[in-house]
Amino acid sequence: MENNFDSSNQRKLNCSDASKCFKLLESILDGQADLESKAVLDEKLAKCQPCFEHFHLEKAIREVLRTKCTKQLVPLELVDSIRQKIQDLK
């Protein structure tokens, strides 16, 4: 059985509490966790293969969403139209 990650030899292959771990990992990626949790994260990434993989997949998904998701250009006339309507309100 081959694995992509060289360092995975030192990680355990089963997570003892994936439910709790993944919830924590996702909170950290969403910027919701404190420094204490980040210390816990470092330990998990070093020691647990499922946590390691879950973290990097979730991180990659957030990155592509943030950087690659196609943005619509605001129609030029929209700003003028809004300002005109506000003028009419006054």
Next chain:
Amino acid sequence: MSEVQRKKYSDKDKNSIFDQEFMPHIDSMYNFAYRLTFDEDDAKDLVQDTYLKAYRFINSFEKGTNAKAWLFRILKNSFINEYRKKSKQPSKVDYQEVETYYNSDNVDYNMTSDLRVDAVKDMLGDEISNALNSLAVDFRTVIILCDLEGFTYEEMAKILDIPIGTVRSRLHRARNLLKEKLKAYAQNMGYDTEEE
């Protein structure tokens, strides 16, 4: 973010708040509106209505506070009240069903995905966008707010009028659904999605 009138701004103050605190968010507002309606004209109307409401209720906005979250909340409420009925999106029918299904805070975090990091990183913007757009509106919304717009769970809870626990679980489910879509794209691209 309540609708209670707290302030009595002068016209000069109103204009300065509108120009300096509201208008800078128009790009984000339009993108949100477009991803909700999938229609340029509907998106324009939705953004325009939102800005008119924001101006009309400007006295309930505290100068210097979180204008972006305040505006997003108005836009989302306008969408629910006025646009969802006539919107062309396919997911509107199963909204109730979906709502009862995911409105619990109990989420199974054990679900693993065989989607690979490399496959995700190679995706094109259009593929990501299409996958996102294919999610039901409430799942799509939390991903837009969190990942595209960078709102915190607390801000999202206020924008959506739901508890933080529900934000967290809805977001988790939304991302799992997104992963399924991305996995389908990855398979089409010829990526090996199996672990072994």
